Amino acid sequence: MTAAIKFYTNPMSRGRIIRWMLEEVGQPYDTEILGYGVDMKGEYRSVNPMGKVPTIVHNGQIVTECAAICAYLADAFPQADLAPEITQRADYYRWLFFAAGPLEAAVVNRALGVQVPEDKRGMVGYGSFEDVMTTLETAVSGKQYVAGNHFTAADVYVGSHIAFGLGFNSIEPRPAFVSYVEGLKNRPAYKKAAELDDALIKAMNS
Structure with missing residues (x-):
């Protein structure tokens, strides 16, 4: 079964921040590893026009930028208690x-x-x-x-x-x-x- 969250990353990138955040959230996610160069600058630009990682797609919603992804995930999964009241x-x-x-x-x-x-x-x-x-x-x-x-x-x-x-x-x-x-x-x-x-x-x- 496909998870509701798709995570585009490279392990030698700021994607490590989002990997940690996803593990804190505790929800299943699918990971797509992209190489630098052609992988990020090709078809992937339809997901993130900057051609950079990380990006997540959650129920059709595309979120880029690490701080935004962290804030989004905290709000999307309040049961993880990752944002204050x-x-x-x-x-x-x-x-x-x-x-x-x-x-x-x-x-x-x-x-x-x-x-x-x-x-x-x-x-x-x-x-x-x-x-x-x-x-x-x-x-x-x-x-x-x-x-x-x-x-x-x-x-x-x-x-x-x-x-x-x-x-x-x-x-x-x-x-x-x-x-x-x-x-x-x-x-x-x-x-x-x-x-x-x-x-x-x-x-x-x-």
């Missing part, structure tokens, strides 16, 4: 989209060697890399979860960004970052998602 979502939305905007832009620009002149910082949404890191540190310091007292989709997304950053040395290993991520890595869904994608990478390279 609607009246308690300020921090949830704040940090979910902080990571999607200022954090990702600042980290990527720094990795590419893009230097924003001090007098031009007002033109970029993140201002400065240093301000982003200090703000991120504030968001997770002394907390198990970034938005309230239980795990949410915001932790999947923010935690993934920090984990990637620590792994690729694009985010410095401040104690608050390390502590926050280590707590998330103990989740069964995180471990299962990592095992699935790591096994796919191994198979692709064998």
Whole structure:
């Protein structure tokens, strides 16, 4: 039987974020692995015109962009309890989209060697890399979860960004970052998602 969710991904992509989110949701899903190049830039563009992964299709609804997919899945499957009550979502939305905007832009620009002149910082949404890191540190310091007292989709997304950053040395290993991520890595869904994608990478390279 075909699952209601179809997941387009590559195990060496941001699709790892959505794999984790799907495992947290706990619903069956079908996975289609796409290679870089022809696979993503061919017929797949009818699903995602950007020719990038990840994408999900749920009951005919196409959702792209990792933060949007995380938020969508949390709302589509409320029984998984991956979003706070609607009246308690300020921090949830704040940090979910902080990571999607200022954090990702600042980290990527720094990795590419893009230097924003001090007098031009007002033109970029993140201002400065240093301000982003200090703000991120504030968001997770002394907390198990970034938005309230239980795990949410915001932790999947923010935690993934920090984990990637620590792994690729694009985010410095401040104690608050390390502590926050280590707590998330103990989740069964995180471990299962990592095992699935790591096994796919191994198979692709064998």
